[in-house]
Amino acid sequence: DAGVTQSPTHLIKTRGQHVTLRCSPISGHKSVSWYQQVLGQGPQFIFQYYEKEERGRGNFPDRFSARQFPNYSSELNVNALLLGDSALYLCASSIETGLNEKLFFGSGTQLSVL
Amino acid sequence: QQQVKQSPQSLIVQKGGISIINCAYENTAFDYFPWYQQFPGKGPALLIAIRPDVSEKKEGRFTISFNKSAKQFSLHIMDSQPGDSATYFCAAPWSGDSWGKFQFGAGTQVVVTP
Numbered sequence: 001d002a003g004v005t006q007s008p009t010h011l012i013k014t015r016g017q018h019v020t021l022r023c024s025p026i027s028g029h030k031s032v033s034w035y036q037q038v039l040g041q042g043p044q045f046i047f048q049y050y051e052k053e054e055r056g057r058g059n060f061p062d063r064f065s066a067r068q069f070p071n072y073s074s075e076l077n078v079n080a081l082l083l084g085d086s087a088l089y090l091c092a093s094s095i096e097t098g099l100n101e102k103l104f105f106g107s108g109t110q111l112s113v114l
Numbered sequence: 115q116q117q118v119k120q121s122p123q124s125l126i127v128q129k130g131g132i133s134i135i136n137c138a139y140e141n142t143a144f145d146y147f148p149w150y151q152q153f154p155g156k157g158p159a160l161l162i163a164i165r166p167d168v169s170e171k172k173e174g175r176f177t178i179s180f181n182k183s184a185k186q187f188s189l190h191i192m193d194s195q196p197g198d199s200a201t202y203f204c205a206a207p208w209s210g211d212s213w214g215k216f217q218f219g220a221g222t223q224v225v226v227t228p
Binding site for chain 2: 004033035040041042043044045048055056058090092101102103104105106107108
């Protein structure tokens with residue numbers, strides 16, 4: 001079975017540009033979460049979507065937005081890129097909430113902002 | 115603010131030795147405590163998790179010890195192997211209703227020497 005897939009794997013942008021990152025969850029998983037991982041730190045929660053509705057937002061500015069599509073895939077958009085947005089962006093899917101809280105992470109998109 | 119504090123930042127252990135990583139949390143409403151393992155170039159993968167109704171959980175060579183009164187939990191890797199060399203993250207729910215939203219510790223880089 002395919003795991004969580006993310007595209008692209010690497011991306012280089014310049015300050016002020018816009019970026020769109022994509023994620024396909026494991027088949028049957030309806031929840032998608034996005035995390036930012038800066039080098040040497042733990043993942044930081046950005047967004048969580050379940051059944052196409054936003055269920056949570058972390059402490060990130062409005063330049064960050066996301067959406068989930070009817071097939072449960074998801075996009076993360078970042079506007080007006082800053083140097084500090086350089087990080088590994090991780091997508092995680094899960095089958096449901098409640099007691100089963102196992103997150104399955106993709107390998108991430110490495111974003112470099114120059 | 116960081117509500118999950120992890121230590122040490124890094125550790126080196128000989129093959130066959132025991133690796134111990136500690137985490138402290140603040141919110142007593144947390145009810146699920148996972149540990150994730152991350153290899154370079156990969157996303158984190160769930161290793162083992164515990165709920166506060168038990169004080170210890172063991173899966174193979176990996177054991178979580180949980181101390182509710184001290185608000186601490188730890189990961190023990192017994193008989194450490196070179197393949198265990200990775201970065202380990204503890205985590206806790208973002209709030210009482212986790213919905214795929216987790217706070218991660220800063221990570222511990224474990225190196226197992228032959």
